Amino acid sequence: MRVHLSAICGTAMASLAGLLRERGHEVTGSDQDVYPPMSEQLAALGIPIRSPFAEANVPTEADLVVIGNALSRGNPEVEAVLDRRQPYTSLPALLAREFLRPKRPIVVAGTHGKTTTTSLLAFLLHRAGLDPSFLVGGVPRDFDRSYRLGGGEVFVVEGDEYDCAFFDKRPKFVHYLPEIAIVGNVEFDHADIYPDLASVQVAFQRLLQVIPRRGLLIAGSESPALVDVLAKACCRVETFGLHEEADWRAVEVRTCAEGSRFRLVSRGHDVGEQTLPLAGVHNVRNALAALAAAAAVGVEPQTAGPALAAFGGVRRRLERRGRAAGVTVYDDFAHHPTAVRATLVALREQLRAEESAPGAATTWTHSVGSAGAGRPRPRLFAVFEPRSFTARTRIFQDAFATALGLADRVIVAAAHLPGRVPEQQRLRERDLVAATRAAGAEADFVPDVDRIVDILVRELRPGDRVAVLSNGGFGGIHAKLLERLEHGAER
16 A cells, blocks of 8 residues: 655654555655754655655655644645645544554553553563553654554554544544543643643543543543543553552652662552653653552553663653763753653752762852852753643743753743644743742743853853753754764853
């Protein structure tokens, strides 16, 4: 079959392209914006990408066209397909038909943590010998690609609540035939398609309604908006979290040089200490969900626990991009205030853990010029690009300021394509900066990437951390910053 994917560079679309190619189908694709990591994955597969969008990009001989959910009427490729009466479908519908129906799907959903939990679960099952298939909205470092077509019966798929296509406005995950579903949390997001939290809850209710009676829902019971809808499930429910009532519980959670450590209590039984090579309580919760799902398909914690310590993480999820001149630069996909807060809290905890580690400096000054013994205290820098539709609106402006206020120094970049948000709803970068300053951080609005790099190179000192927060390419800022630091630019 000859398949063309319009908007192929989305994480899920690029993953579907890989699965189709592995099945022996002929695959082509097109997109408007082409950037890593998906552009690199597609290049490695030898799948050509035509850009920008144009009618001629869609082969007339294609047997099927997969139309990405970012495309709508008026797009030249959409109009060409409709004019030609070519067969077309959505990503979720094709994924379910071609790959999920013959398998045992485990659908990983929730407002936050989907990609890390999906990647971790796939890794645990792989290490246990189950040979799972998976599709992830990112690139797990242990597999170096966002999909896998395994020979086992389990298919782990990241389930997004975003809509399917311009012709199918249902949430994607209702297509995915879940035998087991993980829902980590529910919050308001995707303001371009959901008007309020209640409408987001309705979307997740639809997921709960398609889990079979013999299936299993694994729920993060510390999320109030999720707890409100759990009664809609017709299947067995197991919970996870840090509170005493959770079926899968983490206790004695602490940050360490290796990432995180905690004791796992499974259904009231102390399983023992676990090591997770990821920082942050949010990642401990992700690990609990993955351990619970692994147990549901026969991989008990005694087997999964040791593999947990070997997990390599996911690209663009608190990913350490490099270290230069003593400065560590991280790339994080965070584009919601809850995710921004979780990332900055995790990095702050890591700094504290290093400060208190044996052999660490015990006396600190507050700045380079301070009197007294010791060395300057390492600082946490946050560079934030409002890029997603929700991040570009005023809805979370105050919440972003509170989250960003956890950093010592904040730089807010220009919002990406602000014209796509109605004027009265747009985030105001300078207002966000003022609110961030009020929250306790030094903050500035710097619209240009190169100028941001100039400022950072001048201000950073050894020991500092820089968290780059964006769900897009952000002008290649990570590589530019590391290169400038590496070459010893004047400070």
